[in-house]
Amino acid sequence: MTPAPASADGEPSRCLFVSDVHLDTVAGAAEAQFLSLLRTEAPQVDALYILGDLFESWVGDDTPVHRAVIDALAAVTAGGVGCFVLHGNRDFLLGSGFAERSGCHLLPDPVVTEFGGERVLLTHGDALCTDDHAYQELRTLVRGPLWQQQFLALPLATRELLANEARAGSRAHTSRTPPTIMDVNPSSVAAAFRATGVRRIIHGHTHRPAVHETQIDGEPVQRIVLGAWYEQGSCLSYEAGHYQLRALPR
Numbered sequence: 001m002t003p004a005p006a007s008a009d010g011e012p013s014r015c016l017f018v019s020d021v022h023l024d025t026v027a028g029a030a031e032a033q034f035l036s037l038l039r040t041e042a043p044q045v046d047a048l049y050i051l052g053d054l055f056e057s058w059v060g061d062d063t064p065v066h067r068a069v070i071d072a073l074a075a076v077t078a079g080g081v082g083c084f085v086l087h088g089n090r091d092f093l094l095g096s097g098f099a100e101r102s103g104c105h106l107l108p109d110p111v112v113t114e115f116g117g118e119r120v121l122l123t124h125g126d127a128l129c130t131d132d133h134a135y136q137e138l139r140t141l142v143r144g145p146l147w148q149q150q151f152l153a154l155p156l157a158t159r160e161l162l163a164n165e166a167r168a169g170s171r172a173h174t175s176r177t178p179p180t181i182m183d184v185n186p187s188s189v190a191a192a193f194r195a196t197g198v199r200r201i202i203h204g205h206t207h208r209p210a211v212h213e214t215q216i217d218g219e220p221v222q223r224i225v226l227g228a229w230y231e232q233g234s235c236l237s238y239e240a241g242h243y244q245l246r247a248l249p250r
């Protein structure tokens with residue numbers, strides 16, 4: 001677990017968190033809403049955290065897609081807002097080319113960062129879904145440097161074809177897997193709290209937006225889950241020690 005600075009010049013006092021925007025190559029309502037967030041709310045904060053799956057698919061930094069979103073992120077970061085991106089299970093190939101074009105900083109997953117003097121664990125969330133053994137096996141494979149090197153060496157058209165097949169396979173897997181299997185595993189969540197000593201975890205991935213208040217070893221802890229942007233937006237605001245999870249209706 002790598003500690004990382006919350007922003008280049010110290011702790012941010014106002015932050016926005018989003019996850020699972022799942023932007024498709026065909027611009028739709030989610031993209032319009034996300035671009036609007038980048039124009040209106042994002043410039044008002046010190047740091048924007050994108051906790052994975054910003055893109056529905058990402059086959060390499062040489063892809064010509066999502067230019068409007070990358071330009072909008074570049075405008076936000078050029079305005080002095082620190083923008084931090086974690087990999088999701090769909091856009092885990094976001095690399096240094098994306099970071100350079102957008103001005104975003106890629107963070108490791110999981111990562112502990114500080115807000116208002118409190119250490120908080122940020123993660124996409126898929127690594128906590130340990131009941132889904134088939135998915136975890138796939139995750140271990142595709143997150144390996146050798147697999148990624150070989151995949152990225154393929155022609156762009158081949159990578160796009162393979163990514164489409166993988167998405168179809170993922171949809172089939174999701175449709176036949178019970179919902180509880182695809183949620184976080186409580187023991188894995190407890191282990192993450194204990195291993196890091198944090199009292200708050202923020203993640204996405206499960207598309208079950210909620211603020212869970214529980215206890216670990218008698219201590220109150222909180223797990224904030226961001227929602228996906230399929231039907232409406234979802235974001236978490238942080239200001240002066242307070243967190244507010246908001247649905248953003250369309």
Ligand code: MN
Nearest residue numbers: 053088089205
């Ligand atoms: Mn995900």
